[in-house]
Amino acid sequence: MNNEQQETTTLAFSEKYDETHARYYFEKHEQEFWRRLSNWRDHQICARALRIAGNPKSILDMPCGTGRFWDLLVKDPDCKLYASDNSQDMINAGLKYRPAEVASRFETFQGSAFNLPVADNFVESIFCMRLMHHIGEHEDRLKLLAELARVASDSILISLWVDGNLTAWKRKRREAKRKEKRYQNRFVIPQAVIEKEFHDSGLTIEARLDFIPYYAMWRTYVLKVR
Numbered sequence: 001m002n003n004e005q006q007e008t009t010t011l012a013f014s015e016k017y018d019e020t021h022a023r024y025y026f027e028k029h030e031q032e033f034w035r036r037l038s039n040w041r042d043h044q045i046c047a048r049a050l051r052i053a054g055n056p057k058s059i060l061d062m063p064c065g066t067g068r069f070w071d072l073l074v075k076d077p078d079c080k081l082y083a084s085d086n087s088q089d090m091i092n093a094g095l096k097y098r099p100a101e102v103a104s105r106f107e108t109f110q111g112s113a114f115n116l117p118v119a120d121n122f123v124e125s126i127f128c129m130r131l132m133h134h135i136g137e138h139e140d141r142l143k144l145l146a147e148l149a150r151v152a153s154d155s156i157l158i159s160l161w162v163d164g165n166l167t168a169w170k171r172k173r174r175e176a177k178r179k180e181k182r183y184q185n186r187f188v189i190p191q192a193v194i195e196k197e198f199h200d201s202g203l204t205i206e207a208r209l210d211f212i213p214y215y216a217m218w219r220t221y222v223l224k225v226r
Ligand SMILES: C[S@@+](CC[C@H](N)C(=O)[O-])C[C@H]1O[C@@H](n2cnc3c(N)ncnc32)[C@H](O)[C@@H]1O
Pocket: 011, 013, 014, 017, 062, 063, 064, 065, 066, 067, 068, 069, 084, 085, 086, 087, 090, 111, 112, 113, 114, 128, 129, 130, 131
């Protein structure tokens, strides 16, 4: 695995995923009722996204976090699976707490999404859940998309927060009412903005899959690499 490009982007939020946070992240999606329901819906959407992408035969789950989607990704016994994250503690938690027969299907490596330590066209598809909504700057999003397009030969499945729904509208209204500006590490990206960024990065939109149409901010895009 190699990539000579230099690391140029660091995100403030990336630092919080230490061993303690990794354990917390693993448990919150497994234990609380609403999180479990939302996790179930995420899985349903991702299963559909994988079908639309043509059931790729090699996938990089990045950022894999604690392997929330590993049970879904292992369903195809013929798929070669990789998992990567900026935080080795998150990867370790996945390897420790997921069932051994699931975790052992993945070849894992630590790396930054902006500079993945792998060759061009390393996998058919990149599975990129819950990273993009942490990236507030246009230039950083373009860098991330360029790196994903370099590493994926065919498709990118990516989730983020978009506008055009009730929750985003309420969030914007709440922010406007606040007197002092609060530190933000999650962002709603207008659909028109992100879709232009996809286009400018040489990516075409195959599908838009909404968590709850017109209500929730989460959307998963299935993108094809041109
Ligand atoms: C909200 S979690 C999502 C994890 C997983 N995809 C999921 O949906 O459960 C965000 C993850 O992004 C990772 N991360 C943060 N900055 C990163 C970066 N620059 N490159 C790769 N991963 C990063 C964090 O370590 C964390 O595991």
